[in-house]
Amino acid sequence: xxxxxxxxxxxxxxxxxxxxxxxxxxxxxxxxxxxxxxxxxxxxxxxxxxxxxxxxxxxxxxxxxxxxxxxxxxxxxxxxxxxxxxxxxxxxxxxxxxxxxxxxxxxxxxxx
Amino acid sequence: xxxxxxxxxxxxxxxxxxxxxxxxxxxxxxxxxxxxxxxxxxxxxxxxxxxxxxxxxxxxxxxxxxxxxxxxxxxxxxxxxxxxxxxxxxxxxxxxxxxxxxxxxxxxxx
Numbered sequence: 213x214x215x216x217x218x219x220x221x222x223x224x225x226x227x228x229x230x231x232x233x234x235x236x237x238x239x240x241x242x243x244x245x246x247x248x249x250x251x252x253x254x255x256x257x258x259x260x261x262x263x264x265x266x267x268x269x270x271x272x273x274x275x276x277x278x279x280x281x282x283x284x285x286x287x288x289x290x291x292x293x294x295x296x297x298x299x300x301x302x303x304x305x306x307x308x309x310x311x312x313x314x315x316x317x318x319x320x321x322x323x324x
Numbered sequence: 325x326x327x328x329x330x331x332x333x334x335x336x337x338x339x340x341x342x343x344x345x346x347x348x349x350x351x352x353x354x355x356x357x358x359x360x361x362x363x364x365x366x367x368x369x370x371x372x373x374x375x376x377x378x379x380x381x382x383x384x385x386x387x388x389x390x391x392x393x394x395x396x397x398x399x400x401x402x403x404x405x406x407x408x409x410x411x412x413x414x415x416x417x418x419x420x421x422x423x424x425x426x427x428x429x430x431x432x433x434x
Binding site for chain 2: 216245247252253254255256257260270302304310311312313314315316317318
């Protein structure tokens with residue numbers, strides 16, 4: 213695996229609470245992405261970053277925010293978690309030409 | 325909306341047989357990629373084929389791309405139990421993000 217870690221790997225939380233997921237890379241790649249994976253939907257892009265402090269929305273960004281203050285870290289925040297945000301979240305990285313993505317191990321989030 | 329759609333959704337074969345999965349997409353692409361996901365793990369990149377390529381090989385993998393039909397196929401030859409996984413195609417166009425299909429679940433029975 214490329215040098216990508218995600219934390220936490222598993223989390224159970226209650227509706228209405230804030231949740232922050234962390235993605236850390238050691239590859240110095242420019243692009244970082246957050247996806248969610250749900251049965252029947254494949255991977256859907258939540259937000260992505262094309263550099264420090266440079267982020268943009270993806271297909272399913274409502275209810276999520278991100279921050280990237282360092283090249284190696286990309287944070288995904290659920291400001292007020294809802295049950296519909298129960299999912300598996302994957303972080304991915306890619307280099308300047310965006311030709312290949314390398315994925316982290318995923319975070320399983322359960323919102324009760 | 326999703327760009328890629330894999331077919332079939334699930335495939336079950338015996339060890340030693342070949343497995344073929346198809347991917348269709350809707351708009352122009354710069355490249356198409358295939359990824360594998362083992363249960364409970366992240367996706368792993370398998371192979372990339374560019375829009376000006378028609379066929380590419382990597383070990384037991386063979387990928388074809390038909391841009392006129394907006395489709396691609398992934399062939400795994402002489403499958404093994406360890407090939408059991410979900411397989412996803414992802415398309416990429418200039419200035420746009422990767423778009424993944426819902427995947428094909430492959431089961432290789434010993």
